[in-house]
Amino acid sequence: MAPMQNYVAIILVSALIAGCASTPSTRATRESSRQVDxxxxxxxxxxxxxxxxxxxxxxxxxxxxxxxxxxxxxxxxxxxxxxxxxxxxxxxxxxxxxxxxxxxxxxxxxxxxxxxxxxxxxxxxxxxxxxxxxxxxxxxxxxxxxxxxxxxxxxxxxxxxxx
CATH class of the missing domain: 1.10.10.2520 (Cell wall hydrolase SleB, domain 1)
Known part of the structure; x- marks a missing residue:
C-alpha cells in the first residue's frame, strides 16, 4: 500500500474506533441532558x-x-x-x-x-x-x-x- 493510502486507512480506522468508543458517552450525554422540572x-x-x-x-x-x-x-x-x-x-x-x-x-x-x-x-x-x-x-x-x-x-x- 502506498504511504498516502496507509494514511487514509489509518484515519478511517481511527474514526471508526473513535465513533464506536464514543457511543456510550453520547448516550450518557443524551441522558444527562434530559430536562429536569x-x-x-x-x-x-x-x-x-x-x-x-x-x-x-x-x-x-x-x-x-x-x-x-x-x-x-x-x-x-x-x-x-x-x-x-x-x-x-x-x-x-x-x-x-x-x-x-x-x-x-x-x-x-x-x-x-x-x-x-x-x-x-x-x-x-x-x-x-x-x-x-x-x-x-x-x-x-x-x-x-x-x-x-x-x-x-x-x-x-x-x-x-x-x-
Whole structure:
C-alpha cells in the first residue's frame, strides 16, 4: 500500500474506533441532558432530605427511588410533588415530615445541597434502583404492622423497604 493510502486507512480506522468508543458517552450525554422540572427536583430532594439526610447518598437514593417508583406505579400520582404531598398536610399522609405542622425548609445546608444534587442526578440519569422496586419504607426504629402483607426488599441505613 502506498504511504498516502496507509494514511487514509489509518484515519478511517481511527474514526471508526473513535465513533464506536464514543457511543456510550453520547448516550450518557443524551441522558444527562434530559430536562429536569425544578419543582419536581425540589419535591424529590425534600423527601430525600427529610427522610434520609443523615444516611448519605445511598440512603437518599433509596428514598428517592421509592418516590420515583410510586410515580411509575398506577397506584400513585404521576408526579413526584403529588406523591410527596399525597394525603394533604394533615395526618394521615404519605410522608410524616410533610404533615407534621413543622417548617419544611431544610436547615442543614450540606445535606440539602447533597439532596438537590442527588435528585437532579436521579431525574436526569435514572440510576439503578437500590430498593428493588420498593413502594414503601419505614424507619428501623418503628414497627409497621401495616406492611406485614408486603414483600421486604432490602434494608438500607436506618430504613426497611417493601414492595
Amino acid at each position: 425544578a419543582a419536581e427536583q425540589r419535591c424529590l430532594a425534600l423527601a430525600m432530605y427529610w427522610e434520609a439526610r443523615g444516611e448519605g447518598e445511598r440512603g437518599m437514593l433509596a428514598v428517592g427511588s421509592v418516590v420515583l417508583n410510586r410515580v411509575a406505579s398506577r397506584d400513585f400520582p404521576s408526579r413526584a410533588c403529588a406523591v410527596v404531598r399525597q394525603g394533604g398536610e394533615s395526618p394521615p399522609c404519605q410522608f410524616s415530615w410533610w404533615c407534621d405542622g413543622k417548617s419544611d425548609v431544610p436547615r442543614a445546608r450540606p445535606q440539602w445541597n447533597a439532596a438537590l444534587t442527588t435528585a437532579d442526578y436521579m431525574l436526569r440519569v435514572r440510576p439503578k434502583d437500590p430498593t428493588h422496586g420498593a413502594l414503601f419504607f419505614h424507619s428501623t426504629a418503628i414497627k409497621s404492622p401495616w406492611l406485614r402483607s408486603r414483600e421486604r426488599t432490602v434494608r438500607i441505613g436506618g430504613h426497611i423497604f417493601y414492595r
